[in-house]
Amino acid sequence: xxxxxxxxxxxxxxxxxxxxxxxxxxxxxxxxxxxxxxxxxxxxxxxxxxxxxxxxxxxxxxxxxxxxxxxxxxxxxxxxxxxxxxxxxxxxxxxxxxxxxxxxxxxxxxxxxxxxxxxxxxxxxxxxxxxxxxxxxxxxxxxxxxxxxxxxxxxxxxxxxxxxxxxxxxxxxxxxxxxxxxxxxxxxxxxxxxxxxxxxxxxxxxxxxxxxxxxxxxxxxxxxxxxxxxxxxxxxxxxxxxxxxxxxxxxxxxxxxxxxxxxxxxxxxxxxxxxxxxxxxxxxxxxxxxxxxxxxxxxxxxxxxxxxxxxxxxxxxxxxxxxxxxxxxxxxxxxxxxxxxxxxxxxxxxxxxxxxxxxxxxxxxxxxxxxxx
DNA sequence: AAGGCGGGGGG
DNA sequence: CCCCCAGCCTT
Numbered sequence: 001x002x003x004x005x006x007x008x009x010x011x012x013x014x015x016x017x018x019x020x021x022x023x024x025x026x027x028x029x030x031x032x033x034x035x036x037x038x039x040x041x042x043x044x045x046x047x048x049x050x051x052x053x054x055x056x057x058x059x060x061x062x063x064x065x066x067x068x069x070x071x072x073x074x075x076x077x078x079x080x081x082x083x084x085x086x087x088x089x090x091x092x093x094x095x096x097x098x099x100x101x102x103x104x105x106x107x108x109x110x111x112x113x114x115x116x117x118x119x120x121x122x123x124x125x126x127x128x129x130x131x132x133x134x135x136x137x138x139x140x141x142x143x144x145x146x147x148x149x150x151x152x153x154x155x156x157x158x159x160x161x162x163x164x165x166x167x168x169x170x171x172x173x174x175x176x177x178x179x180x181x182x183x184x185x186x187x188x189x190x191x192x193x194x195x196x197x198x199x200x201x202x203x204x205x206x207x208x209x210x211x212x213x214x215x216x217x218x219x220x221x222x223x224x225x226x227x228x229x230x231x232x233x234x235x236x237x238x239x240x241x242x243x244x245x246x247x248x249x250x251x252x253x254x255x256x257x258x259x260x261x262x263x264x265x266x267x268x269x270x271x272x273x274x275x276x277x278x279x280x281x282x283x284x285x286x287x288x289x290x291x292x293x294x295x296x297x298x299x300x301x302x303x304x305x306x307x308x309x310x311x312x313x314x315x316x317x318x319x320x321x322x323x324x325x326x327x328x329x330x331x332x333x334x335x336x337x338x339x340x341x342x343x344x345x346x347x348x349x350x351x352x353x354x355x356x357x358x359x360x361x362x363x364x365x366x367x368x369x370x371x372x373x
Numbered sequence: 374a375a376g377g378c379g380g381g382g383g384g
Numbered sequence: 385c386c387c388c389c390a391g392c393c394t395t
Contacts (some may be wrong), residue, residue, distance in 0.1 A: 374385105374395100375394100375395085376393105376394090376395085377392105377393090377394085377395105378391105378392095378393100381388105381389095381391105382387105382388095382389095383387085383388085383389105384385100384386090384387085384388100
């Protein structure tokens, strides 16, 4: 990889021999002011969590927005708020109810952490999210950037954020060609982010820089011709905006495959589901019984005198492997095995319709809907 | 088919 | 402290 990008040229001739990083910082307001002006004209101001931006609502939105685009989050957010209007209601809800509303959103640890954090806030802070960044960061699921976003959006505090949008914008404006995953690069980005965060209109500024990153200064095909800070942007001047931020040096993990063998046991319009263990794929979600191989699955079916009526395979892509979901539909009698555990916290007979109200992995949800036992 | 996306937890 | 990712969506 040609890393020989132009080193920052001293603009004035009489600079010190070793140019410090501070020498290259733009004036704080030279960046924030045009950004705020652009936000006033083009920024998003009526997203669900921007209307009535309480700490609780901002928090939930920020957790959902991790790894997930705004357009996807909106529906989940509205349903979540309809069911859990307050932090107290979230805290007292069963985890299943929380995961049910998270179903399809992915990264289910976010939902579990959100739920656990709500309970922690009830215990330790009397039900009010703390207003100290350090205390926020001690809650599960809240890191430095999410804590800052909550403080800025809900309290108007001057707190710098550094999510992927902001990293991209600042990497370009400052033409930072090193990978932001490197510690010193990330630290520098935090300093730059802090430098440009204004004391007044901090909430608007925070939203503005995220909006810019999401709409114009996006990962692919940045719309520099519309950008309010185009004239400041060193990457644009150098014609390398689209190549920044630098990508992680590829460690080339070979994509693996995994096969899971599932039984959709069917009886009187109901299906047998079990809660998965907390670790591993789809931790804590509900699923039909899964086996590592077809033999073990057949043993399970035979032991219950099941009658196979259909089978198939669907493929589901996860981060580092392709999951082949081999399923079969089996009629079994309710008396064959599970009579006692009709309905408890780890396994139950349930109709497909009711199952959709549990936390289900996306492909399992689709499967149940399509098969509609 | 590949790339984007924060924080926790594991090595 | 790195390093990695057990999930979706978009392009």
